[in-house]
Amino acid sequence: MSEEMKNNQTAASVDRMEEMEEKRLFMTPGQIVMRQFLRNKLAVVGLVLLVAMALFCFVGPLFSEYGEAEIFYRNPETNEEIRMTDHEAIASAVLNAKDKPSAAHWLGTNEQGQDVLTRLMYGGRISLMVGFVVVAVELVIGITMGGIAGYYGGKVDMVIMRIVEMFVSIPFIPLMLIVSSMLVGLKISPQYKIYYTMFIMGLIFWAGVARMVRGQILALREMEYMQAAEATGIRTSRKIFRHLVPNVMPVIIVMATMDLGSVILMESTMSFLGIGVGIPYASWGNMVQSVNDNVILRQYLNIWVPPGLCILLVVLAFNFVGDGLRDAFDPKMKR
Amino acid sequence: MKQYIIRRVLISLIVLFGVSIMLYALVRSMPSDYVTLSTSTNPNVTEEMRNHLRELYGLDKGIFQGYLDWLVSALKGDLGDSMVMKRPVSQVIAQYAPVTFSVSAIALALQLIIAIPLGILAARKQYTKTDYIITTLVFLGLSLPSFFFAAVLKRAFGPYGLDWFPISGMLNARVNYPDGMTWAKLVDYFQHLVLPISVFVITGLGSMLRYTRTNMLEVLNADYIRTARAKGVPEHRVVYSHAFRNTLIPIVTLLGSSLPGLFSGAAITENLFGIEGLGNIGLRASQMADVPYLMGFNMLLATMTILGFLLSDILYAVVDPRVRLS
Numbered sequence: 181m182s183e184e185m186k187n188n189q190t191a192a193s194v195d196r197m198e199e200m201e202e203k204r205l206f207m208t209p210g211q212i213v214m215r216q217f218l219r220n221k222l223a224v225v226g227l228v229l230l231v232a233m234a235l236f237c238f239v240g241p242l243f244s245e246y247g248e249a250e251i252f253y254r255n256p257e258t259n260e261e262i263r264m265t266d267h268e269a270i271a272s273a274v275l276n277a278k279d280k281p282s283a284a285h286w287l288g289t290n291e292q293g294q295d296v297l298t299r300l301m302y303g304g305r306i307s308l309m310v311g312f313v314v315v316a317v318e319l320v321i322g323i324t325m326g327g328i329a330g331y332y333g334g335k336v337d338m339v340i341m342r343i344v345e346m347f348v349s350i351p352f353i354p355l356m357l358i359v360s361s362m363l364v365g366l367k368i369s370p371q372y373k374i375y376y377t378m379f380i381m382g383l384i385f386w387a388g389v390a391r392m393v394r395g396q397i398l399a400l401r402e403m404e405y406m407q408a409a410e411a412t413g414i415r416t417s418r419k420i421f422r423h424l425v426p427n428v429m430p431v432i433i434v435m436a437t438m439d440l441g442s443v444i445l446m447e448s449t450m451s452f453l454g455i456g457v458g459i460p461y462a463s464w465g466n467m468v469q470s471v472n473d474n475v476i477l478r479q480y481l482n483i484w485v486p487p488g489l490c491i492l493l494v495v496l497a498f499n500f501v502g503d504g505l506r507d508a509f510d511p512k513m514k515r
Numbered sequence: 516m517k518q519y520i521i522r523r524v525l526i527s528l529i530v531l532f533g534v535s536i537m538l539y540a541l542v543r544s545m546p547s548d549y550v551t552l553s554t555s556t557n558p559n560v561t562e563e564m565r566n567h568l569r570e571l572y573g574l575d576k577g578i579f580q581g582y583l584d585w586l587v588s589a590l591k592g593d594l595g596d597s598m599v600m601k602r603p604v605s606q607v608i609a610q611y612a613p614v615t616f617s618v619s620a621i622a623l624a625l626q627l628i629i630a631i632p633l634g635i636l637a638a639r640k641q642y643t644k645t646d647y648i649i650t651t652l653v654f655l656g657l658s659l660p661s662f663f664f665a666a667v668l669k670r671a672f673g674p675y676g677l678d679w680f681p682i683s684g685m686l687n688a689r690v691n692y693p694d695g696m697t698w699a700k701l702v703d704y705f706q707h708l709v710l711p712i713s714v715f716v717i718t719g720l721g722s723m724l725r726y727t728r729t730n731m732l733e734v735l736n737a738d739y740i741r742t743a744r745a746k747g748v749p750e751h752r753v754v755y756s757h758a759f760r761n762t763l764i765p766i767v768t769l770l771g772s773s774l775p776g777l778f779s780g781a782a783i784t785e786n787l788f789g790i791e792g793l794g795n796i797g798l799r800a801s802q803m804a805d806v807p808y809l810m811g812f813n814m815l816l817a818t819m820t821i822l823g824f825l826l827s828d829i830l831y832a833v834v835d836p837r838v839r840l841s
Contacts, residue, residue, distance in 0.1 A: 222650065342526065345824070346533045349817035351775075353782055354809060357801035358541050365546020445660055449783065452662045453798075471666040478675040488663035495658035503654070 216508035223504020229497035233490070237304030244295075248302040249460035251293045252276040252285075281482050288482045291470060299462035300486055306463045307494065310378050310447045311440045317382025319436060322389025327420045329390065330397030340390070347387035352446070353453070355384065360455035370458030377456060381443065392435060396428040430509035434502050441498030448491045464491045520829065527821045534817045535589075535810070539582045542809050548574050549598045549804045572598060574806070585810060595807035599800055604811035608793065612778065614685070615785070615792035618708060619777045622715035630720050631766070634727025638735060639754060649724070657721035661714055665787045668710045680709050683789035711788040715781065723769060730765045734758045764835050771827025775819035 207215070217223055241248075254261050254276040261276060261284060279289040287296035329340035359380055363373050400406065401424065409423050425432075450456035451465025459466070467487035471477045476484060547555075550568045554560040569575045573584065573595075588595065594604035637649040669675075673682035685707050686692065692700045734740065735758055743753050782794030793812060800808040 222647065222654075342530050342533070345530045345821065346537065349530070349534050349820040350538065351813055351816045354797055354801045354813055355541065357798070358545055361545050361547070361802075361804075441658060445658070448660050449662060452660075453783070465660075465662075468660070468663050468666065471662075477666060477670055481670075484663075484666065488660065488666070491660050491663065492655070492658050495660075496654055499654045499658055503650075 213505075213508045217504050220504040220507060222500045223508075226497040226500025226504065229493055230501065233304060233494050233497065234308065237301050237308060240301040241298065241305075244298045244301065246295045246298045248299060248462055249294065250298075252279075252289055252295065253293065287486055288480070290467070290483050291473065291476065296467075296483055296486065299467060300464070300490060303457075303462035303464045303467055303487060304490060304494075306374065306457050306461065307444050307447060307465075307491070310374070310381075311444045311498075313378045314381045314385065314443045314447075315436050315439050317379060318385040318389050318439070319432065321382070321386035323393050323425060323432065325386065326390035326393025327397060327425055330394040331401060331416070331420050331424065333398070333401075337394070341394070344387040344390050347384060348391075350384075352384065353449075356381075356450055356455055357453070360450075370461055374457050374461070377447075377450070381446065385439070385443070388439075389432075389435065392431065393425075393428055396431055397424050400424055400427055430505075434506040434509065437498055437502035437505060441495040441502070444491065444498070445495050464488070516832070520825075523825050523828070527825065530821060531814070531817060535586065535814055536582065538810060538813050538817075539585060539806075540578060542804070542806050543578045543581060545804045547804065549806070550574060552803050553598075581806075585807075589810075589814075594811040597800070597808040597811075598805040599803050599808065600796070604807050607796065607808065608811060608815065611791060611793050611796060614790065615794060616777055618712060618790065618792065619715065619781075621708075622712050622719065623773060623777065625712070625716045626720050626723055629716070630723040631727050634724045635731050635754065635759065635762070637724070637728045638731035641732060650728075653721040653724050656717045656719075657725075659718050661718050661781065661784050662787060664718060665710075665714050665784055668713060669787070672710060681707050682710060685790055707788075711784055711790060714784050714788075719776075723766075726765060726769055727762060730762045731758065734761045737761075764831070767830045767834050768827040771823045771825075771830055774823035774826065775816050778816060778819055 250263075252261055252263065252275075254274060256274045275293040276289055279285055279293075281288045285295050285297065287300065290296055290299070325340055325344075329337040356377075360373075360377070363376055368376060397420075406419070406423065409419050414422075447456055448463065448465030448468070451463040452469050454466070454469065457463035457466055464487040468484050468491075470480075471484045548569070549572065550565050554565060554568070566575070573581065576584065585595065592605075596602060597604050597607050600607045633649055637646045640646050669682040671677060672679045681687065686700070686703050687707075690699075690703070692703075735754075740753060740758055743757050744750075748757070778793060782798045784790075785792045785795040786798055796808070797812050799805075800812070
């Protein structure tokens with residue numbers, strides 16, 4: 181009896197091993213990439229950080245009873261806090277600015293009497309959104325232009341690459357300063373200004389993507405499978421976007437991930453200079469801006485350190501993930 | 516090769532021409548010009564006086580005419596007078612370029628000295644603890660917003676914190692230094708520049724280090740390295756004389772693209788540490804719509820960028836005999 185069971189067990193475990201063996205043999209390319217990626221500790225740390233940050237920014241505000249631009253006051257005698265909705269009490273109140281961290285305000289309040297933690301969440305929404313929109317715009321333009329330049333070569337390539345060079349050689353910060361003052365001059369409200377800014381950043385950054393895509397496609401175009409595609413007589417657009425671009429995809433995905441980080445860094449720099457997201461809206465960059473006040477730099481670390489750390493962590497996470505993806509996609513990097 | 520260079524230079528001129536048109540159109544389409552910006556706080560200035568000033572500054576002309584005038588005089592070597600600095604643009608650039616250039620050059624040299632050995636170390640010890648630590652530190656540097664890092668350094672090492680270094684300017688304003696360079700003056704410069712240069716080095720180190728590591732890894736996996744090891748060549752010789760030489764190729768091309776950075780001088784860091792450099796002045800000029808300075812400075816940067824591309828292509832052919840330029 182026991183002998184039989186043992187036999188059964190060994191038979192079962194042999195079966196299971198065979199099953200596993202088979203599974204390993206028939207892993208799809210996607211599964212291989214996935215496994216390689218999950219083996220990279222830094223990449224997994226990055227992914228977890230990103231998920232945590234996204235939850236903090238998009239779900240966090242649901243748990244906060246304060247508004248993004250809500251200003252807090254306090255009674256000068258009793259030091260009791262007064263909300264903006266309490267119109268009668270406000271008349272004799274003073275601004276509850278630069279409050280120390282407390283149970284009501286975990287990270288204290290800033291110089292305008294707004295809750296730092298709440299602004300941190302809303303600011304993160306803006307930063308993440310800017311990152312995704314700008315990268316989407318730059319990818320659409322960059323892949324199209326780079327694909328066309330790489331495929332056709334010759335004069336088309338020449339013209340497109342010269343345009344790319346023009347875009348690359350215009351210094352970014354002065355350009356954005358000019359664009360921003362133009363947007364202000366056109367009397368565009370701060371709420372919409374950020375959308376225009378995102379679109380314009382995408383329009384500027386496509387050049388880098390186009391260069392990379394073109395380089396890759398130049399090499400792929402000479403491969404035999406492309407001759408086969410040529411022989412079938414399919415449309416050119418199909419050849420470019422069905423047969424060439426998908427093979428550049430791994431490089432594009434890695435580049436897009438890294439770019440997400442650098443765009444967020446750019447946006448925060450612009451907001452820090454006062455040309456990105458405008459008051460009363462929060463962004464991590466314009467929250468760090470308060471360091472220009474020496475008193476805040478010295479005494480109120482709770483106002484400017486958290487947003488700075490948030491930028492650092494998110495950009496770091498995107499870089500870790502991008503680097504992990506690059507290793508995972510690269511068949512030569514097998515460990 | 517000669518033909519290639521001549522053709523590239525000619526094409527670059529066309530690109531620069533396009534850049535100058537784009538820049539001029541952008542700068543001039545700013546909603547308020549220098550006259551409005553500089554007189555807006557003065558109630559005594561009438562609209563008539565403003566118009567007169569515009570005429571003097573040449574701002575009364577349309578974009579097209581203005582551009583042609585700028586182009587003609589720029590081709591003759593005259594970049595016009597900076598409105599903010601009240602001096603010829605070429606003079607302003609000549610005066611402040613050495614500051615920006617020396618700060619950036621020191622930073623670049625330090626980056627190379629740190630990045631290359633660490634990159635090689637990380638590649639040799641791939642996937643060990645050393646590699647992970649270096650990679651993490653590199654990405655930390657890459658992801659640091661320079662303005663935040665500058666603020667942290669100012670708070671930690673400036674007068675509010677440890678009080679090791681001054682946080683603003685280039686020289687101690689309370690000391691009278693003679694015109695020439697003295698030992699005390701040099702020390703003072705050094706003390707003022709430690710923090711800004713740290714910002715440049717730490718935030719800029721990453722890409723170069725990653726680049727070295729990736730290329731070193733690629734080379735270390737090559738067949739000829741295996742052959743060298745099989746022959747019994749000592750490991751340090753394998754790494755430093757066989758592998759490292761081939762890693763140099765991509766690094767050399769990276770140097771070409773860092774050319775514009777030597778002159779642009781990271782406006783924000785300069786601004787935060789109160790360094791009077793080209794970038795800092797450029798920031799002010801953009802806020803004041805100083806057309807001649809913006810054109811002169813940005814065209815200088817654009818020229819450097821394009822020259823950098825050309826330089827890295829030529830260097831590539833020089834260090835790698837397999838590459839033929841045609």
